[in-house]
Amino acid sequence: MTTAPAVTTHQEFSFTDEDFRALAQLARAQFGLSLAESKKPLVYSRLARRLRARNICRFDDYMSLLDIPDEQDERLQLISALTTNVTSFFREKHHFQTLREIVLPRLASRRRLRIWSAGCSTGQEAYSIAMTLLEALPDAGSRDIRILATDIDPAVVERAKVGSYAVEDIENLPAEMRRAWTRASPETAGKSEIAAEVKRMISFGELNLVDPWPFHGPFDAIFCRNVAIYFDQETQQRLWQRFAGMLDDGGYLFIGHSERVSGPALQALETAGVTTYRKKQDTLGVTRT
Ligand SMILES: C[S@@+](CC[C@H](N)C(=O)[O-])C[C@H]1O[C@@H](n2cnc3c(N)ncnc32)[C@H](O)[C@@H]1O
Numbered sequence: 001m002t003t004a005p006a007v008t009t010h011q012e013f014s015f016t017d018e019d020f021r022a023l024a025q026l027a028r029a030q031f032g033l034s035l036a037e038s039k040k041p042l043v044y045s046r047l048a049r050r051l052r053a054r055n056i057c058r059f060d061d062y063m064s065l066l067d068i069p070d071e072q073d074e075r076l077q078l079i080s081a082l083t084t085n086v087t088s089f090f091r092e093k094h095h096f097q098t099l100r101e102i103v104l105p106r107l108a109s110r111r112r113l114r115i116w117s118a119g120c121s122t123g124q125e126a127y128s129i130a131m132t133l134l135e136a137l138p139d140a141g142s143r144d145i146r147i148l149a150t151d152i153d154p155a156v157v158e159r160a161k162v163g164s165y166a167v168e169d170i171e172n173l174p175a176e177m178r179r180a181w182t183r184a185s186p187e188t189a190g191k192s193e194i195a196a197e198v199k200r201m202i203s204f205g206e207l208n209l210v211d212p213w214p215f216h217g218p219f220d221a222i223f224c225r226n227v228a229i230y231f232d233q234e235t236q237q238r239l240w241q242r243f244a245g246m247l248d249d250g251g252y253l254f255i256g257h258s259e260r261v262s263g264p265a266l267q268a269l270e271t272a273g274v275t276t277y278r279k280k281q282d283t284l285g286v287t288r289t
Contacts, residue, residue, distance in 0.1 A: 013051050015044050019059040023047075026066060031079050031152065032210040032239075034232035046081040050074070076153060083230050085156050087121040089172040090128045092225065095254040098273055099129065100136045103221055103252050112144045114219045116246070118209060119227030120149035123160025123202075124169070127194055129223065130201045131177045140201075148215070150207035161204045163194035209239060218248035225275075226256035237263030244268035247279040 024035040117126040126149035170192040185191040272278035
C-alpha cells in the first residue's frame with residue numbers, strides 16, 4: 001500500500017502568529033475591529049494582495065509600513081481589506097417600514113429632522129432613507145431636513161456622493177421610486193443616477209466611528225447597520241452608548257440583522273422592533289460625546 005505524501009501548504013508570504021497579533025492589535029486600536037485567531041487565514045488572503053501591490057515580501061515589513069505617519073492611505077486600504085462594503089437599496093426593508101409608519105408620523109409636526117447613516121458604504125442606505133422621507137412627507141421640501149451619511153473609507157464615500165449605480169442595483173428600488181428619483185446616466189451605459197433633489201438632502205463625509213465625532217446631534221434616527229459586527233464587544237458597547245447620547249428623546253436606532261445592543265446603553269434604549277431601539281424619554285446619565 002502506498003501512502004499519500006504529506007501535504008505542505010505553501011504560503012507566498014511569511015505570516016507568523018506574532019504578525020497576526022500585532023495586526024489585530026493595530027486594527028483594534030485604530031478602527032475598533034475585532035480579529036479573532038480563527039480569522040488568521042482570511043486576514044492572510046485579504047492582505048496578501050496589499051503586500052503584492054506594495055511589493056513587500058514579509059508581513060512584519062507591511063506592519064512597519066502601517067506605522068509610518070504618511071501611510072494613511074495604506075491604513076485605509078487595510079480597513080477596506082478587513083471589512084466589506086456590501087450594501088443595497090432598502091436592505092432590511094422592515095427598518096424603512098418602521099421609519100415610514102412609526103418614526104415619521106411621530107415627527108409630523110416637527111420642521112427639523114436629522115437622520116444619520118453611520119457606516120453608509122456606497123450610499124444606498126442614505127438614499128433609501130431620503131426616498132422614504134420624500135415619499136412619506138409631501139412637504140419635505142419646506143422642512144429643515146438633513147441626512148448625514150458617513151463612512152471610514154474615503155473610496156466608498158466618494159462613490160456615494162456621485163450616486164451612480166449599476167442598473168441591476170437600482171432594480172432593488174420600488175418601481176415608483178425608481179421612476180421618480182433615478183434617471184439613466186447620460187455618460188455611462190448600464191448606469192443610473194440618483195436625482196439631484198434626493199442627493200441634496202444628504203451630506204456625505206468620512207468618519208471613523210471609533211474617533212471623536214465632530215457634531216452633537218441630536219438625531220431623530222440613527223442607522224448603523226452591519227458595521228459594529230466587526231468591532232469587539234467593548235467597542236460595540238461604547239458605540240451603542242455614544243449613539244444613545246446622540247439621539248433625541250424618543251429617537252430610533254436601527255442596527256444590523258446579526259447585531260444586538262448590549263451593555264450600559266440598555267439603560268437608555270428600549271427595544272422597539274426587530275433590531276430597532278428607541279431612546280427612552282428623559283434618560284439620565286447618558287453623555288453626548
Ligand atoms: C457592510 S457595510 C454596511 C453598509 C450599510 N450600513 C448596510 O447595512 O447596508 C460596512 C461599512 O462599515 C464601514 N466601517 C467599518 N469600520 C468602520 C469604522 N471604524 N468607522 C466607520 N465606518 C466603518 C466600512 O467601510 C463599510 O463601508
